[in-house]
Amino acid sequence: MNLTVAEENYIKSIYKLQDGNDVVSTNAIAYELATKPASVTDMAKKLKEKKLIDYEKYQGISLTAEGRKIALQIVRRHRLWECFLVDKLGFSWDEVHEIAEELEHVRSEKLISRLSAFLGDPTSDPHGDPIPDAQGRISKSQPLVSLDKATARRLEVAGVSDQSSALLEFLNAKGIHLGTHLDIIERYEFDNSVEVKIRNQPAFTLSEQVSKNIMVKSL
Amino acid sequence: MNLTVAEENYIKSIYKLQDGNDVVSTNAIAYELATKPASVTDMAKKLKEKKLIDYEKYQGISLTAEGRKIALQIVRRHRLWECFLVDKLGFSWDEVHEIAEELEHVRSEKLISRLSAFLGDPTSDPHGDPIPDAQGRISKSQPLVSLDKATARRLEVAGVSDQSSALLEFLNAKGIHLGTHLDIIERYEFDNSVEVKIRNQPAFTLSEQVSKNIMVKSL
DNA sequence: AATATTATTTAGACAAATCTAAATAAAATA
DNA sequence: TATTTTATTTAGATTTGTCTAAATAATATT
Numbered sequence: 001m002n003l004t005v006a007e008e009n010y011i012k013s014i015y016k017l018q019d020g021n022d023v024v025s026t027n028a029i030a031y032e033l034a035t036k037p038a039s040v041t042d043m044a045k046k047l048k049e050k051k052l053i054d055y056e057k058y059q060g061i062s063l064t065a066e067g068r069k070i071a072l073q074i075v076r077r078h079r080l081w082e083c084f085l086v087d088k089l090g091f092s093w094d095e096v097h098e099i100a101e102e103l104e105h106v107r108s109e110k111l112i113s114r115l116s117a118f119l120g121d122p123t124s125d126p127h128g129d130p131i132p133d134a135q136g137r138i139s140k141s142q143p144l145v146s147l148d149k150a151t152a153r154r155l156e157v158a159g160v161s162d163q164s165s166a167l168l169e170f171l172n173a174k175g176i177h178l179g180t181h182l183d184i185i186e187r188y189e190f191d192n193s194v195e196v197k198i199r200n201q202p203a204f205t206l207s208e209q210v211s212k213n214i215m216v217k218s219l
Numbered sequence: 220m221n222l223t224v225a226e227e228n229y230i231k232s233i234y235k236l237q238d239g240n241d242v243v244s245t246n247a248i249a250y251e252l253a254t255k256p257a258s259v260t261d262m263a264k265k266l267k268e269k270k271l272i273d274y275e276k277y278q279g280i281s282l283t284a285e286g287r288k289i290a291l292q293i294v295r296r297h298r299l300w301e302c303f304l305v306d307k308l309g310f311s312w313d314e315v316h317e318i319a320e321e322l323e324h325v326r327s328e329k330l331i332s333r334l335s336a337f338l339g340d341p342t343s344d345p346h347g348d349p350i351p352d353a354q355g356r357i358s359k360s361q362p363l364v365s366l367d368k369a370t371a372r373r374l375e376v377a378g379v380s381d382q383s384s385a386l387l388e389f390l391n392a393k394g395i396h397l398g399t400h401l402d403i404i405e406r407y408e409f410d411n412s413v414e415v416k417i418r419n420q421p422a423f424t425l426s427e428q429v430s431k432n433i434m435v436k437s438l
Numbered sequence: 439a440a441t442a443t444t445a446t447t448t449a450g451a452c453a454a455a456t457c458t459a460a461a462t463a464a465a466a467t468a
Numbered sequence: 469t470a471t472t473t474t475a476t477t478t479a480g481a482t483t484t485g486t487c488t489a490a491a492t493a494a495t496a497t498t
Contacts, residue, residue, distance in 0.1 A: 006485060026446055039486055041447055046484090058446060058493060089333040102325040108318050114308040225455060245476055258456055260477055265454090277463060277476060 001050070001070065005105045008074055009033060010043050011052060014063055015071030016219055019156065023060030031199055072136035078104040079125035080115050086126040087119060096126065097153070126151075129218050147211035148192060152218030153184040159215035167213060175201065181219065220269070220289065224324045227293055228252060229262050230271060233282055234290030235438055238375065239398075242279030250418055291355035297323040298344035299334050305345040306338060315345065316372075345370075348437045366430035367411060371437030372403040378434040386432060393423065400438065 003011070013032040017024040026044070030037045048055040052067035063071060081103040085096040113134060123139045124130050129152055132138045144158050157180045160167065175198055185195040185203045192208035222230070232251040236243040249256045267274040271286035282290060300322040304315040332353060342358045343349050348371055351357045363377050376399045379386065394417055404414040404422045411427035
């Protein structure tokens, strides 16, 4: 299966958004890829043709087994390159995403297997996210972390450790629920506050008190 | 200057073929890039627009100073990645070209400067070809090598060590002159013969006796 | 349930990079 | 020099990935 960079990016986004077993919406993919819904529909037809996604008009999109396999390969490449950039070239974890975004599309089985060996076959990347092995197997048990300690930048809310109604009300008002996807925009050291963003909404800031109590997992 | 991969590949080819100061023909570029002359003409117009090449209809193509600067950056990236693949990942010199061909298009100043440092700022790649520094300066003095010992695959004939008329006649008959570009197709260990190819011509084999006396430099 | 809103798709267009076939220019040859 | 051959360019088409604007479907609201 020979995919273009654009196709790989769609597969990767769908994988990232699909998370559970649910289908992914056209709009969600468009937002993720900073493109337009119409473009997503176009690409969906192509990827369906290639049997990498299941897609019926208006019914959302989900990866086929084959699509998932490819997604895992891309994720593997991305995360291995992130390891390389941090461990070998001394980048900090927040600089590597964009570069890995390009490196991940260099397709060579041999390159990736040797890179992995060179890095000591790591099982998680600098953000703590698991690296699928060559067969696409992903090491389970990704422990939940509180939002104030999370290293990944794309997170999903997986729980709240403080169940006080004040907090829950606050979160509710902010639109934060179980399963909500958050992007970390910035962390402020002086007060450990964190600026986050929910898809399609303006960014806002959470105090350490709040972020301590939001349990998240990385996407 | 933000270039597409296609544009970068054209710039690189023109640089490779321009070598001296002469202009490069449309057909030569088409052959080098395994594309059609009409496509080269199309791209020539775009690159002229961007002031990366000098081009007038039917007059051939040459890089501007700016174009040359970019070409040297691409060559630098390519050769550094080749070093990485050989020195760090244990590839053999003949496997790395294609992979480096992809890696070279990942553009990040910081990535390349750090990669270079990681490799010990090498000044030549695994084929012995010089690596331009960050400012595009290339270490001079590329010593001529006899064809039987050359490690690069794309060579230019730079001299003949045995001036016997028999050899010169033979070379002449084969179409090998000073400045002729040769591609190494295959080396045969059993008799140290080498199969070479001149642009637009069928490949042919040279015995060790002959190749010993042809001095070449890599392109 | 009717209506309004939001999500998605379609239709038609565009830019990049390529191609083929035909036209033209330059070079080589008779 | 006239003619043939080769090199190059043009014209028009194609593919990929994208877009806008309009149409349609699904969902939410009154």
